[in-house]
Amino acid sequence: MKTLLLPIAFFLAVCTGAHADPIAFIGVSVIPMDSERVVENQTVLVDGDRIVWIGPAEAAELPANARRIEAAGMYLMPGLAEMHGHIPPPNQSQAEIEKTLYLYLANGITTVRGMLGYPGQLALREQAKEGAIDSPTLYLAGPSFNGNSVSSPSQAADKVRAQVEEGWDLLKIHPGMTRAEFDSMAVTAKANGIDFGGHVPADVGLEHAIGMGQLTFDHLDGYVEYLFGADPEGVDEVALNEIVRQTLGAGAWVVPTMVLWETLYSVVDLDRLNAFPELVYAPPAARASWERQYRQRTSDPQFDREQNERVIDARMQVLSALHKAGAGILMGTDAPQQYSVPGFSLHREMQRMVDAGMSSYEVLRSGTVNVGTYFSAWDTFGQITEGHRADLILLTANPLESIGNVASRAGVMVRGTWYPEADIQVRLAAIAASYRQ
Ligand SMILES: [Zn+2]
Numbered sequence: 001m002k003t004l005l006l007p008i009a010f011f012l013a014v015c016t017g018a019h020a021d022p023i024a025f026i027g028v029s030v031i032p033m034d035s036e037r038v039v040e041n042q043t044v045l046v047d048g049d050r051i052v053w054i055g056p057a058e059a060a061e062l063p064a065n066a067r068r069i070e071a072a073g074m075y076l077m078p079g080l081a082e083m084h085g086h087i088p089p090p091n092q093s094q095a096e097i098e099k100t101l102y103l104y105l106a107n108g109i110t111t112v113r114g115m116l117g118y119p120g121q122l123a124l125r126e127q128a129k130e131g132a133i134d135s136p137t138l139y140l141a142g143p144s145f146n147g148n149s150v151s152s153p154s155q156a157a158d159k160v161r162a163q164v165e166e167g168w169d170l171l172k173i174h175p176g177m178t179r180a181e182f183d184s185m186a187v188t189a190k191a192n193g194i195d196f197g198g199h200v201p202a203d204v205g206l207e208h209a210i211g212m213g214q215l216t217f218d219h220l221d222g223y224v225e226y227l228f229g230a231d232p233e234g235v236d237e238v239a240l241n242e243i244v245r246q247t248l249g250a251g252a253w254v255v256p257t258m259v260l261w262e263t264l265y266s267v268v269d270l271d272r273l274n275a276f277p278e279l280v281y282a283p284p285a286a287r288a289s290w291e292r293q294y295r296q297r298t299s300d301p302q303f304d305r306e307q308n309e310r311v312i313d314a315r316m317q318v319l320s321a322l323h324k325a326g327a328g329i330l331m332g333t334d335a336p337q338q339y340s341v342p343g344f345s346l347h348r349e350m351q352r353m354v355d356a357g358m359s360s361y362e363v364l365r366s367g368t369v370n371v372g373t374y375f376s377a378w379d380t381f382g383q384i385t386e387g388h389r390a391d392l393i394l395l396t397a398n399p400l401e402s403i404g405n406v407a408s409r410a411g412v413m414v415r416g417t418w419y420p421e422a423d424i425q426v427r428l429a430a431i432a433a434s435y436r437q
Contacts, residue, residue: 020416020417021065021066021067022045022046022047022052022062022063022065022066022067023045023046023066023067023069023413023416023418024043024044024045024046024060024062024066024067024068024069025042025043025044025046025069025071025076025392025394026043026057026060026068026069026070026071026072027041027042027043027057027070027071027072028041028042028043028044028071028072028074028075028076028394029041029042029073029074029075029076029398030042030044030054030075030076030384031075031076031077031078031364031384031398031399031400032383032384032385033077033078033364033365033368033369033382033383033384034369034383034385036359036361036400038075038398038400041056041057041058041072042054042055042056042057042076043055043056043057043059043060043062044076044384044392045060045062045063045066046390046392046413046416047063047416048390048416049389049390049415049416050387050388050389050390050416051384051385051386051387051388051389051390052386052387053386054384054385054386067418069394069411069418071394071410073396074394074395074396074410075394075395075396075397075398075399075405076384076392076393076394076395077364077368077384077392077393077395077399077406078110078368078369078372078381078382078383078384078388078391078392078393079108079109079110079111079136079368079381079391079392079393079412079413079414080107080108080109080110080111080331080346080364080367080368080393080406081109081110081111081112081113081136081330081331081332081367081368081371082104082109082111082112082113082136082331082332082333082335082342082343082346083113083216083255083330083331083332083367083371083374084113084115084218084219084255084257084332084333084334085104085109085112085113085114085115085332085333085334085335085342086114086115086116086334086335086336086337087100087101087112087114087121087124087138087140088100088336089118089121090118090119090120090121090124091118096283097124098133098134098135099281099431099434100336100342101128101133101134101135101136102134102135102427102431103281103341103342103343103344103428103431104135104136104335104342104343105134105135105136105343105412105414105419105424106343106412106419106424106427106428107342107343107344107346107347108343108393108406108409108412109136109342109343109346110136110137110381110391110392110393110412110413110414110415111136111137111139111371111375111381111391112136112137112138112139113139113140113141113169113170113332114138114139114140114141115141115172115198115218115334116141116143116144116172117140117141117142117143117144117163117168117172118143119143121140122140122166122167122168124138125138125139125140129415131415131417134414134419135414136414137379137389137391137414137415139169139170139375139378140168140169140170141168141169141170141171141172141197141198142163142166142168142170142171142172143163143172144172144173144174144198145159145171145172145173145174145177145185145196146173146174146175146176146177147174147175147176147177147201148176150176150177150181150185152181153180153181153183153184154184156177156181156182156184156185156188157184157185157187157188159185160185160188160189160192160194161188161192163194164192164193164194168194169194169378170194170195170196170197170215171185171189171194171195171196171197172196172197172198173185173196173197173198173199173200173201173214174198174199174201175199175200175201175202176201177201177203177204178201178203179201179203179204179208182201182203182204182208182209182212183212186212186213186214187212190213195215195216196213196214196215197214197215197216197217197218197253198216198218198221199218199219199221199222200214200217200221200222200225202225205222205226206221206222206223206225206226206243207226207243207246209222210246210247210250210252211246211250213250214252215252215253216252216253216254216255216330217247217252217253217254217255218254218255218257218332218334219255219256219257219260219261219334220254220256220257220261220315220318220319223243223315223318224311224314224315224318226239226243227239227240227243227314227318228311228314234310234314235314235317235318240317240318240321241321244321244322244325244327245325247322247327248325248326248327251328252327252328253327253328253329253330253370253374254319254322254327254328254329254330255329255330255331255332256315256319256329256332256349256353257332257333257334257349258315258316258319258349258352258353258356259333259340259345259348259349259352260333260334260337260338260340260345261311261312261315262312262352263294263337263338263339263340264297264338265308265309265311265312266294266297266298266303266305266308267305267308267309267312270291270294270295270298273290273294273339274291276339276341276344278341278344278345279339279341280432280435280436281341281342281344281428281431281432281435282336282341282435283435284435284437286336290338290339293338294338316355316356319353319356320356320357323356323357323358323362324357328370328373328374329353329358329362329366329370330366330367330370330371330374331346331349331350331353331363331366331367331370331371332349333345333346333348333349346367347404347406347407350363350367350403350406351403351404353366353403354403360399360400360401360402360403361400363403364399364400364403364406368382368383369382369383370382372388389415390413390415390416391413391414391415392412392413393406393409393411393412393413394409394410394411394412394413395408395409395410396408396409396410409421409424411424412424
């Protein structure tokens, strides 16, 4: 009898072991992100990877096994997203990949749209989903479509079908494709139900890319080229209004990555970049390479900081106009990139979005509600409401009052798994120690 029962007990333990006890945030001020509001003294119950109940703290009937997180005086908001993120390629060690994913998570980023796929990377998406690694939920673009990887319209179509077959979530567009190749890619993508986003190849141009249904325009790629084409001296208001109108009409999204462009255009002094405290979480070789590239750019005889500053100003005008018109804006920084340390860079980006005229609430929308809308065919998340994926950030100060308060973390929840801030700090310290020279 015993020998028969043992495997059954073992089976039950395995089945139920994955299902942790429910977790309740008690007495918290909820920022649901359905409108600009704070709902005070709520209890939020999480079971498995879902938010299962929200209501006044005094009305809560919690399961006996619920783990209580006393959160009176604190704020609970949905987790954020890095919508133009990168995950180190599989030729790097699993430890390095996991550090990068943890840096996102530690900063309250619970969703990453990986914007450059490598063969083998889809396994990581599954490990994240199963909770086998500490990671945001990953949605991954496949290997890049560009001037080198695409050689003809028919080969572009084959590449689309192959990536759909492999199970990638999105096609990543880089510069270099001809218009015929781009069109073939776009038509085949549409026929196969996969979206494409990223850059705008020069031969294609922004208007044509919008017309062909490109879903996201990352780095505001193509916008400044379009505007400066109309008036090299600066931003032509008529052209700006026209391109904003087309963006809205097509329902396209933009991922502005403002801070990265300021770095790449070297309009920020190197000393200021090198003083970023989060550089302790970047590998020394990466830091050295970022500094080397900065020095190379600025020592080029063609380097013209004033012209670059005009481009950066134009980008701020574009973001402001898109925002005022109600275009879909998604939060993203292109981390890990030059001086863009995963997770930490998002806090800098949010400040620049405020500088472009967005309120704190609107900035938070770009990383929560908008992301949920963008991924609505995949899952339900981005707000604090029953049935949504339990991706949450617990804060000690109200982020609607000041965007800087997003850094006042007390903990992060990813798909129902709770990471208290004390644990996060221990792991961050270990990551920093691994990079200390
Ligand atoms: Zn990128």
